[in-house]
Amino acid sequence: MATKAVQLLTVLTEIIEEEEEEGMDDEDHNNFLILGIAALSKTREVKRHRIEDYIQNTVPMYSPCVFKTFFRVSRSTFEMILENIATIDALKQRNPSAGRTQVPLEKDLLMTLWYVGSLETVRSISDRFDVSESTFYEHNRRMLNVFTDDLLHKFIQWPHTEIATVSDRFEQKKGFPDVVGAIDGTHIRIKSPTSEHAADYLNRKRYHSVVLQAVCREDMRFTDIYAGWPGRVHHARIFRNSPLFQKGQTLCGQCHLLGTTGRNDGCLLNNKAYWTSLYSSQYVY
Template identity: 55%
Template structure:
């Protein structure tokens, strides 16, 4: 018998061995390793840097949030079911932050915190509800310190009168059953749209989320509350947007370049673009810190939206607490050329843009 023949097996025996090995691998994968006392024995020993690495916020920020949720009626500790331990506010918040800040599976997170998947789902959803109900209007607010915001923008690129920058971003999702095409966007993946305005320090001051990815940014804007409230909110100031938006007295956009722009108009477009880019940076920071937003796999779209809104709230809380995290997600690594629809630009908006063009030409 040759050396090669030594290792030959009959086809039937080979098939059995292969099948047995495959079944063993599957059984191994199915083993559940729940971690007992993860919060008490493991998290409590994390260094400050390690805590922030896993939970995406500093320990100080975490404690501030924990203090804010202690007395919310929906989170008052209830009597646990027979034989089940009570879950503290601390553990609830840690589970939610781990979820928002990672791409770990629900099964893995539940095992890590020694709870069932159904318990994780119910507690996570309850906390997402609480953030939207109690914290959205507390932390995502339109600025009343108008001059401060104007200065935040003007000090960067000399663009005067700016109250915020507006844009939309696509949040990759698992499409809901029966509506896959509605959520398939021009970038060739399924998403929901987050429209946001930010100020110069990258805090979001207005968010509107939930429209299917197939819808154009312009239609999302036209149906957002900001479209109606914008003139009053902005007053004599203005937002900066890209060419997907109409030019209005309170929303300044670039000139469309058909090859006939003047030198001053080209300069205006360049300054507007370099000022407005802060909203793209904000989206990159948001997705870099709260990595669940790189792909949200939930069956219920309403809770996809609540997870996104919660991440935006946490983003603002971190900025207010000077809690920086130097991780940036490349928001749109493969830009698809945007087909800009024709708008009836506001005559007042066009006049204001001309005045701003002259003003910036001499800076």
């Protein structure tokens, strides 16, 4: 790199000397100097400062609280996820005797959890986990596909055969009858979109987001999720457009969902006065 810089300076010097002999004016002289500085800046290699052995040396030192803050799950939950994805074909390691050094499955999972739990750039995350950006993109896409194609359907299931059990446990816990689930929406913060529709994602709390609608049972396990609508959209509209609304009567039967609105939407409780008096003091968490 230094050799290239010297060669470039030599060529520019010779050009300037030749032009000066022919009467180069001050403006042309300055332009050549600017060109030379710009060209030299391009020849300098920008060194990436990656964090080496972050997984091996730093992560094990995190306290349970710090680990959950960074990765948004507890260590025990992380180990459970790792165990469940270890046998998935899409993530199986190739023959280690050939090719580049493989990214361990633990590192793969930690990278994805960091990605979905923070607003850091891909470049920053790649440096933290000591991988190239192209490697991060490839592995992150593969892991997210596993989340949506495998883990989602395994862990988020409607309690079809447990409706009576769930309803009884809700009533035992909070005294509210015939509840098959608690429904609510939350905003997932995102970076401001660069498109002309950015304003659609600006929610009432004045930050950009997409909305996640979720239903949980009495022990706070999710039984249904629906995500992706812009943050500006009202939760009631999102509910009316969700698959849950279309199938609500079939899924709920004679029971209902407990939500934060008194509207008669599908299988939500339709007695607003009764609902308000009970719900105000009967949160399920």
